[in-house]
Amino acid sequence: MNLLRIEFRKILPYKTVWVILAIYVVLMVLVLNASSGITINGRQLGADAFQLPGVWQRLSFLASFFNLLLGILIIVLVSDEYSFRTLRQQVIDGLSRVEIVLAKFYVILAVAAFSTIFLLLLGLYFSLLYSTDHSVDAFFSQIDHLSYYFVQAVAYMALAMLFAFLIKKSGLAIIAFIAYAKIVEPLVHLRIPDTVDKYMPMKALGSLTPMPGQDLIDQFTTPTEQLTPPWAAVAGLFYIGLFLFLSYSLLKVRDL
Amino acid sequence: MAEVLDINSLSKRYAAIQAVNQLSVKVEQGSIYGLLGPNGSGKTTTLGMVLDVIKTTAGTYSWFGQPSSRETKRRVGALLETPNFYPYLTAQKNLEVIADIKGADKANVNRVLQLVGLESRKSSSFKGFSLGMKQRLALAATLLNDPEVLVLDEPTNGLDPEGIAEVRELILRIASEGKTIILASHLLDEVEKVCTHVAVLQRGQLKAEGPVGAILSAKDQILISAPNLPIVTEVLQRLPFIEAFKPEKDTVVLTLKDGYSSTDVNKAMFEAGIVLSQLVVRRKSLEAQFLEIIKSQS
Numbered sequence: 001m002n003l004l005r006i007e008f009r010k011i012l013p014y015k016t017v018w019v020i021l022a023i024y025v026v027l028m029v030l031v032l033n034a035s036s037g038i039t040i041n042g043r044q045l046g047a048d049a050f051q052l053p054g055v056w057q058r059l060s061f062l063a064s065f066f067n068l069l070l071g072i073l074i075i076v077l078v079s080d081e082y083s084f085r086t087l088r089q090q091v092i093d094g095l096s097r098v099e100i101v102l103a104k105f106y107v108i109l110a111v112a113a114f115s116t117i118f119l120l121l122l123g124l125y126f127s128l129l130y131s132t133d134h135s136v137d138a139f140f141s142q143i144d145h146l147s148y149y150f151v152q153a154v155a156y157m158a159l160a161m162l163f164a165f166l167i168k169k170s171g172l173a174i175i176a177f178i179a180y181a182k183i184v185e186p187l188v189h190l191r192i193p194d195t196v197d198k199y200m201p202m203k204a205l206g207s208l209t210p211m212p213g214q215d216l217i218d219q220f221t222t223p224t225e226q227l228t229p230p231w232a233a234v235a236g237l238f239y240i241g242l243f244l245f246l247s248y249s250l251l252k253v254r255d256l
Numbered sequence: 257m258a259e260v261l262d263i264n265s266l267s268k269r270y271a272a273i274q275a276v277n278q279l280s281v282k283v284e285q286g287s288i289y290g291l292l293g294p295n296g297s298g299k300t301t302t303l304g305m306v307l308d309v310i311k312t313t314a315g316t317y318s319w320f321g322q323p324s325s326r327e328t329k330r331r332v333g334a335l336l337e338t339p340n341f342y343p344y345l346t347a348q349k350n351l352e353v354i355a356d357i358k359g360a361d362k363a364n365v366n367r368v369l370q371l372v373g374l375e376s377r378k379s380s381s382f383k384g385f386s387l388g389m390k391q392r393l394a395l396a397a398t399l400l401n402d403p404e405v406l407v408l409d410e411p412t413n414g415l416d417p418e419g420i421a422e423v424r425e426l427i428l429r430i431a432s433e434g435k436t437i438i439l440a441s442h443l444l445d446e447v448e449k450v451c452t453h454v455a456v457l458q459r460g461q462l463k464a465e466g467p468v469g470a471i472l473s474a475k476d477q478i479l480i481s482a483p484n485l486p487i488v489t490e491v492l493q494r495l496p497f498i499e500a501f502k503p504e505k506d507t508v509v510l511t512l513k514d515g516y517s518s519t520d521v522n523k524a525m526f527e528a529g530i531v532l533s534q535l536v537v538r539r540k541s542l543e544a545q546f547l548e549i550i551k552s553q554s
Contacts (some may be wrong), residue, residue: 006356014344085340092307092336093357094329256309 003103004110011077011107020073021111024066025118031062032122036130050130052138057212059123060149063115064209067153068178070111071160075173078104078164088256097251101244104161112153116146145209148229151236152208156181158243159201165247194225201239207232258285259321260405260436261306266315268301268460275301277460278315283438283453285404288431290447290468291440292546293457299440300337302457303409307334319405330358333398334407339390343383347374347393350382351400360401368396372426388419395426405436412446424450444546448472458550472545478518481507481534482525491528495521507534 011017035049049058081087087100095103123146128134160177167173185202197203207227227235261283268276276298283289291299304310306317308324319328341350351365369375372392377385385393391411398406411427412420427450431437441447447454447468454471456463464471482488488508492501497520501510512521518537525532 002356006353009349009353009356010342010345013349014342080342084342085338086342088309088336089340089354090357091309092329092334093354094326094359095357096326253311255304255311 003099004106007103007107016076017073020069020076021114024069024115027069028063028066028118028122032059032126035062036126050126052127052131052133052135053140053142054212055123055127055131056142056145057210059119060145060152060209061211063119063149064152064206066115067156068181070115070153071156071177071181072174073111074104074108074157074160075164075177076170077107078161079168079170079173082168083170091256097248100251101161101165101248104247105158105244108154108157108161111157112150115153116150119146119149145229148208148233151233151240152205155201155205155236155240155243158240158247162243162247162250165250198226199235204232204235204239208236259283260285261317261319261438262321263302263306263317264315266302266305266317267313268298268305268310269313275460276305279457279460279462280315281455281462281465283436285436286434287453288427288437288439288451290451290454291438291457292442292444292447292454294442296459297442297457298460299442299457300409301460303334303336303407303438303440307332307336307407309336330401331403332405332407333400333403335394335398335411336407336409339394339397341382341390341393341397344381346379346381347385348378350393351397354397355400358401364400364402368399371399372396373422387414388416391415391419391423395423399430403435405438406430407438409440410442411439412441412443420446444472456546456549464549471549476511477538478510478512478521479507479534479536479538480510480521480525480532482530482532484530487528488525488530491525491530495524 049055081090090100091097124139127139131138159181160173163173163177163180164170167176181202185200188200189197189203198207204227208229210226210229226232259282261281263279263281265278265280266276267274267278279298279302281289291302293299301310305312306319306324308329317324319332322328342353345353347369348365351369352362354360355362355365366375366378369378372395374389374392374396377389382390382393391414395408395411398408406427408427412423415423424446427437427439439447439451451468453466454468455465456471480488485503485506485508489501489503492498492508492510497513497516499511499513501508503509510521518535522532522535
């Protein structure tokens, strides 16, 4: 935990971190607010969207789009260590390469915990406001979606960290991260059968927060095959481990 | 005396460049060891390797007789190239981060800030510091956990004369507490003034090594000229106290063995029936010596 304390010493006074987190919070609230105001067929969407217990799945699906922002935050933090040359200094001062990666992983866990708790608060607030069913069972029966979201956020940020350790420069790393997540892998998905691509990182991570009403859509179109959230969580944990290991390997083989 | 750092045929190769080639040196406890060489001679690469941030291509090194580890790193305070800090953090916060990493007592933060004269600026952020202040903060950081060894890479680089004097004085003061200091520099004058031992590097190769007095002892040069130079050189060959001589256009440049002076030369020439038309004693500059060391063995 000493590692996390060191990281907090660096991060808490850093304005960039707060700005990115503030953008995340504001965007989430804006989107939620806007969607609750939409009226379809004379009914406010908010009333449907925030019904318990489905609200947890809808919220985590929505939040999954903002994982990129959290990834960018991690890229900034890691690439800063290169541009300030503080990574090098910290190894000179006694941190091992494992600790360098672990310290950033703890930050990732902290950020994921922050966004998950934020989702929990959002969900509580909007469902109390709109949901008709306020029983304890309704609140907690599907709250496991939040834990799947947590795994997803951690895995996204771990991938972002890997890109930052690989590329070292924030701008390029951000571009590569977004290009991989949103363009390169989806293009690969088109080329290979669902039975295989459902295990690829972006698709497996996406399966952690399935789209609400996907089963309805599947009735009209050929369903795309994807992992169930519990299995996607296993894949997610595997990828987190892999990204951490690759980050460490990069530090191990390269000059700092 | 115990060895603090033992470097054994260390090499580093970047794609096409042999940055360090089979370098072996031993640094003894209590010495102020200078790594001297022009820019690009492999000083920083060497320090980077022994500080565990640059991979070695071949060779080994050990600190206090052990491989590099967290324990050995805690006994060493090191500064490599430019001062490395978080620009948005204050001097004090920056040092607190490092104190946490080194496991040093928080009370040391104020002590070292005072030592380098930055106490009044401890709440200013690093990015507003002048180069001299940054360099002093870096020195402060190396002192945080009271290390036995200091590794300093060009510690006076970019400082004004006053800053240079301050840093040198600080280094000597730290050394007087019995600490070992390893200092990389391209400034001869700095190495001569501060160091007890020196290793001269050029293109990654060790050119000379030993106590500063032996390597950089400023031997005087004597210039003589006479109407008939060939006879002069003949006589010089016979004289026992001439260390070396080199005929140039109208003069002969020579150096003497210890304990002899220009008077002996004049006397010997006169005895041989040669009247010198010129006899000049020229203090050899450190730069000239340095170039000589580098030339002589390449």
